[in-house]
Amino acid sequence: MLHADQLPGRTLLAADGRQYLFCSGTGYLGIARNPAFAELLAEGLARYGTNYSSSRNSSLQLRIYDEAEQYLARYTGAEASLTVSSGYLAGQMAVKALARAGRFEYAPGTHPAAWLADHPALVGAARTFDEWAQHLLHRLHHEAPHPVVIVSNSLDALRVQRYNFGWAQELPTDRPVTLLIDDSHGFGLIGRGGAGIFTEVQVPASVRLVVVSSLGKACGIPGGVVLGDASFVGSLRRSAFFAASSPVVPAYLYAFVHAQALYQQARQQLATNVQRFAEAAPAALFQGAEGFPVFYTPANSLADYLQQREVLISSFPYPAPTDLCITRVVLSALHTPADVEGLASLTTDFARQQIYDELKGN
Structure with missing residues (x-):
């Protein structure tokens, strides 16, 4: 488990000073870290206050x-x-x-x-x-x-x-x-x-x-x-x-109503990211749905493998601490083409290593 003092966006700066590519959470469109949305929210706060x-x-x-x-x-x-x-x-x-x-x-x-x-x-x-x-x-x-x-x-x-x-x-x-x-x-x-x-x-x-x-x-x-x-x-x-x-909080509804063009842009970027990852990542490793930015894998060890390479994905027991671990790669509209391609490359390397280890074990 990592600790941080700020909300992650495209990346996460952990409390230990290491920076990770952040591929977790449910902020699929990256709105919480969208500067243009923050400006609309500031307008809403000026008009309606903080609560x-x-x-x-x-x-x-x-x-x-x-x-x-x-x-x-x-x-x-x-x-x-x-x-x-x-x-x-x-x-x-x-x-x-x-x-x-x-x-x-x-x-x-x-x-x-x-x-x-x-x-x-x-x-x-x-x-x-x-x-x-x-x-x-x-x-x-x-x-x-x-x-x-x-x-x-x-x-x-x-x-x-x-x-x-x-x-x-x-x-x-x-x-x-x-x-x-x-x-x-x-x-x-x-x-x-x-x-x-x-x-x-x-x-x-x-x-x-x-x-x-x-x-x-x-x-x-x-x-x-x-x-x-x-x-x-x-x-x-x-x-x-x-x-x-x-x-x-009314300021957020103000920003929401006035941010529809931003949402559309973010959906387009996310769709591009999802397609790029789906085409480049090993299909046998993941279960996904067309157009959806989450990729499930039963290979829970992928999380440790990626964290060692400064990529943080979602992997924890859900919904209760006693339940099975659920491991998923989550993309957002904030990720760049280089982020997605690099992530896909790492998952491909992981899949190859798994195959090698299985063959070696036999």
């Missing part, structure tokens, strides 16, 4: 919240959106509002932000996502028509798999059904113009689609968002949960 210490339902209404939420709805194709201070809060607000909407069904690997209980029974944990989805459809179509709330991530960001939601079109229409998707790792990256999964998922007209997401990953905003139909989002806005929760 808004009040309820969104107070007698003072800052127009930036309506402006940002209207933009998010247009951007994603949702009828309405609601911002809160974190992605975790967005997930919890949504599931608490749906607590009496039906029996909860959880997809494998569903993030704790979308859990209704502390440790729900993850029925599909032993299945792949596709197996779970088909099993769920079979059960729903062969049981009494009780209301159901289906909860899932939009993708597996750990072992890097994009989920296919084509099955959602076959959900039953003879009962109330809600599909709640956590798009925290996809929002800002996947979908049309990085708008996430909302418009990519097709459901019958009777099925309610709700998407929750962190804004703190690709978008670099300390906040979260709930996307859905106007009725559901309106009920959240009127809830005590919303009234009692802290809002997003």
Whole structure:
């Protein structure tokens, strides 16, 4: 474990004075270290201050919240959106509002932000996502028509798999059904113009689609968002949960609304980096998804190999310290072509060394 006194960007200066190429974290678009975004944030801070210490339902209404939420709805194709201070809060607000909407069904690997209980029974944990989805459809179509709330991530960001939601079109229409998707790792990256999964998922007209997401990953905003139909989002806005929760710092929403050209530039740079690494790195070593900037490997020793060569990647037990180690290379829009090519070269050398060691062992 390394310690540092500053936030990493393209590189990390560790407390011991060594500098590493930083290929970890979830700041995929590099917004936290984007100078142009910092200027927009400075404008927002000058206008709104460092924090808004009040309820969104107070007698003072800052127009930036309506402006940002209207933009998010247009951007994603949702009828309405609601911002809160974190992605975790967005997930919890949504599931608490749906607590009496039906029996909860959880997809494998569903993030704790979308859990209704502390440790729900993850029925599909032993299945792949596709197996779970088909099993769920079979059960729903062969049981009494009780209301159901289906909860899932939009993708597996750990072992890097994009989920296919084509099955959602076959959900039953003879009962109330809600599909709640956590798009925290996809929002800002996947979908049309990085708008996430909302418009990519097709459901019958009777099925309610709700998407929750962190804004703190690709978008670099300390906040979260709930996307859905106007009725559901309106009920959240009127809830005590919303009234009692802290809002997003308005200066960040100001920067977000005015930074869309920066986001587009960053997405283009990131797409180039992802393609370059996917073409140059050893395919047998990694599992990835088209266009996604994370590359999973079961070879946990890659982390030590790269750290010795001043490259820091993501490698730690997740989500609990007792869980298996998850090792991944994470690219960002901040990485240069030389960074990506050098990293790919090192992973190729590592793969060759592994093959040599295996042959030598035989």
